[in-house]
Amino acid sequence: MAKTLYDKLWDAHLVAARDDGSALIYIDRHIVHEVTSPQAFEGLRMAGRQPWRVDSILATPDHNVPTTSKERASGVEGIEDQVSKIQVKTLDDNCDSFGITEFKINDQRQGIVHVVGPESGACLPGMTVVCGDSHTATNGALGALAHGIGTSEVEHVMATQCLVAKKMKNMLVRVDGELGEGVTPKDVVLAIIAKIGTAGGTGYAIEFGGQVFRDMSMEGRMTVCNMAIEGGARAGMVAVDDTTINYVKGRPFAPAAEYWEQAVAQWREFVSDDDAIFDALITLDGAEIKPQVSWGTSPEMVVSIDDSIPDPTAEPDSVKRSGMVRALEYMGLQAGQKIIDIAVDRVFIGSCTNSRIEDMRAVAAVVKGRQKAASVKEAIVVPGSGLVKAQAEAEGLDQIFIAAGLEWREPGCSMCLAMNADKLGAGEHCASTSNRNFEGRQGYGGRTHLVSPAMAAAASIAGHFVDVRTF
Amino acid sequence: MKAFTQHTGIAAPMDRANVDTDMIIPKQFLKSIKRSGFGKNLFDELRYLDEGQPDQSCEGRPLNNEFPLNFTRYQQASILLARENFGCGSSREHAPWALDDYGFRCVIAPSFADIFYNNCFKNGLLPIVLPAEQVDQLFVAMYASEGYQLTVDLEHQTVTTPHSEVFSFTLDDFRRECLLKGLDDIGLTLECADDIHAYERKRQEQTPWLFGAIS
Numbered sequence: 162m163a164k165t166l167y168d169k170l171w172d173a174h175l176v177a178a179r180d181d182g183s184a185l186i187y188i189d190r191h192i193v194h195e196v197t198s199p200q201a202f203e204g205l206r207m208a209g210r211q212p213w214r215v216d217s218i219l220a221t222p223d224h225n226v227p228t229t230s231k232e233r234a235s236g237v238e239g240i241e242d243q244v245s246k247i248q249v250k251t252l253d254d255n256c257d258s259f260g261i262t263e264f265k266i267n268d269q270r271q272g273i274v275h276v277v278g279p280e281s282g283a284c285l286p287g288m289t290v291v292c293g294d295s296h297t298a299t300n301g302a303l304g305a306l307a308h309g310i311g312t313s314e315v316e317h318v319m320a321t322q323c324l325v326a327k328k329m330k331n332m333l334v335r336v337d338g339e340l341g342e343g344v345t346p347k348d349v350v351l352a353i354i355a356k357i358g359t360a361g362g363t364g365y366a367i368e369f370g371g372q373v374f375r376d377m378s379m380e381g382r383m384t385v386c387n388m389a390i391e392g393g394a395r396a397g398m399v400a401v402d403d404t405t406i407n408y409v410k411g412r413p414f415a416p417a418a419e420y421w422e423q424a425v426a427q428w429r430e431f432v433s434d435d436d437a438i439f440d441a442l443i444t445l446d447g448a449e450i451k452p453q454v455s456w457g458t459s460p461e462m463v464v465s466i467d468d469s470i471p472d473p474t475a476e477p478d479s480v481k482r483s484g485m486v487r488a489l490e491y492m493g494l495q496a497g498q499k500i501i502d503i504a505v506d507r508v509f510i511g512s513c514t515n516s517r518i519e520d521m522r523a524v525a526a527v528v529k530g531r532q533k534a535a536s537v538k539e540a541i542v543v544p545g546s547g548l549v550k551a552q553a554e555a556e557g558l559d560q561i562f563i564a565a566g567l568e569w570r571e572p573g574c575s576m577c578l579a580m581n582a583d584k585l586g587a588g589e590h591c592a593s594t595s596n597r598n599f600e601g602r603q604g605y606g607g608r609t610h611l612v613s614p615a616m617a618a619a620a621s622i623a624g625h626f627v628d629v630r631t632f
Numbered sequence: 633m634k635a636f637t638q639h640t641g642i643a644a645p646m647d648r649a650n651v652d653t654d655m656i657i658p659k660q661f662l663k664s665i666k667r668s669g670f671g672k673n674l675f676d677e678l679r680y681l682d683e684g685q686p687d688q689s690c691e692g693r694p695l696n697n698e699f700p701l702n703f704t705r706y707q708q709a710s711i712l713l714a715r716e717n718f719g720c721g722s723s724r725e726h727a728p729w730a731l732d733d734y735g736f737r738c739v740i741a742p743s744f745a746d747i748f749y750n751n752c753f754k755n756g757l758l759p760i761v762l763p764a765e766q767v768d769q770l771f772v773a774m775y776a777s778e779g780y781q782l783t784v785d786l787e788h789q790t791v792t793t794p795h796s797e798v799f800s801f802t803l804d805d806f807r808r809e810c811l812l813k814g815l816d817d818i819g820l821t822l823e824c825a826d827d828i829h830a831y832e833r834k835r836q837e838q839t840p841w842l843f844g845a846i847s
Contacts, residue, residue: 313754416841
């Protein structure tokens, strides 16, 4: 029978199936960070258990780490927030005592888990990848089955190398055609979420297919798969092709030369069969997608840059309508207001969605030779890993940012969720390349607008949202 | 794990769609390395008028008197009535920990986000999916009657109102069994250790590059 990419990944990892439809799925790679792991390690200890396969686990601290070079200079000990410091230290201690490989705070390979996984070659095509973090779907860009799990499951995977799972349904999101100039993978995924809604993918694994994804770089595919969860789907993925294989080649943890050809031959199988059946199909025309900006407090509250803020009174569904009214109140915006008239107080470029080298280059291309608007209090550029940082500096991008008045920081999750010192003040509007615009997400009372790196960069210069295509 | 069989308790409203896990438990409280103590910060940004900090006592913090959980009539609530897509957003298990620690045993909604739904079962918290019209009906009845109590029976998969109306719900047999008996997931999986070893040997033959690569 014809199979989808997801079917193939599922079948290849099936350890045991139960009569009720649940199954034990083998996990190849387990990525660990400091926030969702301490209670799992504690659980292992209390039960007297050891990790099943230590060599399947890779850890790095990312959520709590400071991003200023001053605070980073003395490593863990230099973290000023004492509660954050304890959490990062706890990860170090747990990894040391269980013998788990960890890229510690000032290791150049440290970074955001979902940047580090693919970059290091720890996450590969055909794998199952889990992490106690909902943006784990990022790794699906490699043609892997990757999704977030809770802390109890972190402990379960450590103890058993397996996850108890139920097979999801298959959804194909096909975007055909070609993207216009200045339209990026971030705009594509925001447009998809606007179309299917934040619960549209609930219960599904999404495969992103069509010409737009075939033409897209690996980093772009990661941006798209990263936000599968904002469309409700735990897992997003893209079929393996030459782009995938060329990306993986030469990564530190990629298969050694003696296994390379064998690995590539297997990976090529991780594509949906031509006649595979999907339970749901969503199609978009790539040529019609414009730069996107979120206006509300849910990632589905998104419009194009040349649009205005929608009017709740036109919404027939009462629960949705009250959500829109509440969102406008929280955001301090009015129905009918033009997106280009929204002034920006801060700009955040970073997060597991958009902190890779291509994102850095896109920002540099926009801000080069320009100056940050005086009305923008702060514009920070936070690379996704120490290696992204080094690459950007080798290309001189840091100097372009600094000359334009942007701040160049150390790698971490930073203002995406504001667990460290990087946060919005109450009422501040932020052009952010992150993935969630929930109330308070980037700081108490903060107002997030999700955009692409190029759009965030343009907003930092203009002081309000602008169409980067004509900027 | 804590078992869940039957529970009767007061219902309280969380009357908005897409309640995300940042709303259930804001990020600053995720810095804790413990599993307990999150209840006082459940819905922190809605419950209080100031910004909460980790390791801070909540006594004396200004309460938002417009937030239902602060109403006297809902003080003893243990069943949360909610709307579509409850628990969307991050995978933080701190969300069910906070609901449980506050005293909720059950959340009833028309739909839940996948990861949150899954996390609930690991903590003896029962998420119940009922059709939107029935949830709506429960909201109306709850608002109309102070001290409105529901009885949830997991064995028979029913929710019973004070007027003896009975709503049935479904869930996976495996999850139901685990919750009814309070079974330890890990212990259960380890009973299949032979299967796991067998799979692993085969995997190692087929994909040798996945083993030992990062240690």
